[in-house]
Amino acid sequence: MKKPFPWHIVVFLAPAFLIYALFSAFPLLDTLRLGFYVTSDTNQQHFAGLANYYTLMVDPHWSEGFWNAMRNNVKFFLVHMLIQNPIGLLLAALLSMRGVRGAKAYQTLIFLPTLLSVVIIGFVWQLILSPLWGVAETLLGYVGLAEHFQPWLGDESTALFTLSLMSVWQFVGIPMMLIYAALIAIPDEIIEAAVVEGASAWRIFWTIRVPLILPTLGLTTILTFVGNFNAFDLIYSVKGALAGPGYSTDILGTYFYRAFFGYQSQLGSPTLGAAVATMMFLVILIGVGLYFFFVQRKLQRFSF
Template identity: 65%
Template sequence: MNSTTKNDAKRPFPWHLIVFLFPALLIYCVFSVYPLIDTLFLSLFDEQQGQAHFVGLNNFITLITDENWSHAFWNALSNNLKFFIIHMLVQNPIGLLLAVLLSNPKLRLSSTYRTLIFMPTMLSVVIIGFVWQLLLSPIWGISEEFLYSIGLGHYFDAWLGKESSALLTLSLISVWQFVGIPMMLIYAALLNIPDDILDAGVVDGANPLQTFLHIKLPLILPTISMVSILTFVANFNAFELIYAVKGALAGPNFSTDLMGTFFYRTFFGFQLQQGSESMGAAVATLMFLIILIGVMLFLFFVQRRIRRFQL
């Protein structure tokens, strides 16, 4: 037996780690793990005359195939995909561009710009929805007068009141509010790039664009990957903005309905729709599975390619 083995045998068990980790683990299990397991369990039952009956996967089959449920489900899922794609194609590239600009040491007042861009992120989604609803109102909003003042008045329309533009408008409002998050994450990653690497690129004759494409971008790809995952998870959990602006019915004609608002109506009921705990749990379970499968596929295909690219 060598000295290392003897030292390991004499080393006491780190009970202090359990003492410090137990409160956090307990809180996590009570408020995250237990509700998740209970939701999965509840989705397998159906309540009839006040009694729960085990129905297996019937709730999921009904949700996906029954004509009374399937149209609303697929509509909400389709809108959620559009909501996510808009954020990926608009929010994250803008966040990347802003991070690159603000990381330039020659830019004056960069800290002020960062604060102003990130400030909407700290505001309540309810406040943001209410304010933008006032701004875009055709009756008392200022958007119409503003567009006319710059010669673009003929483009103004009741964007929140039309099925063709309501979801896009709400998506862009969400982009405006949360673009500060990818900006700050990518900005922090850019600041962590060693100056020696950048200086070596300048010595080799690389211009700013080449420096970004061939040096900075490969080094911040893991951060961009993490931002994409956070965007996917956040968008498929979105609820507050749609509910604050368009209510639980997600009008007009459910054109802004997302999985979050669909779950709210299904579980709690709304107006003439009666709530169902089992069907609501089935919707929540499908939301969880969609997020889980999406993150796993992203990590398996995209993350592996990023690691190969870096190597």
């Protein structure tokens, strides 16, 4: 007997599919299409092939800013990878230990900043780090480090790193909670067997716990990569669309904003902005693809 077609599945999936197609898939495809057009002086668009991408890569007026934003975005990502995720792993390991008093309270306090608006985070940290009325210099004075205080957000050499640390402070709760969930899911029998064999806590962590949570560590890496190369709001809320001082905090998100909408004396171009957005999409796509090709396959073989 032939089974009837499962129309009920189509009915339940159709709303989500339509919403995704309307608000995600179609805008993405239209952005990819728009990147192959240029806007004339009469505001008319015509097909120009790879002209916009040639402008971004070669034209000194645009390429210098584009590659500067790309380099800054890589630095922004590396700070999160080398500081945020290891701290998240450390916090998760500490909070997953038995007998830690107030573990749930600590988790809530650490995760709470991720729920706050980025605008609020940026404004508060600007007040804290302000050389005029901020409390950072006073706090450093309590530990004898007042002479090391400087306007970190106003110095080209430190502004991007300072903003990166502000972002780390806000979002460290996300990798912490993901890794914490993976750690507490490890069967107690495995840990107890290692203890019986005489393994130290340090050895248990690095030889048993960490290998078992490698898929979760890979997930946090991907989420960090995608989130950082889509970043925009923190830089914009603290330093504005010009991402000062001297474009030292400019990343692909702020560069896209200026290219698409224009800012001050710079005129915007929707077609060139679409090309920048397409480059951001390709960077993320290539990064995620390389991860799945070189890392995820090994993790799957390891799990088997």
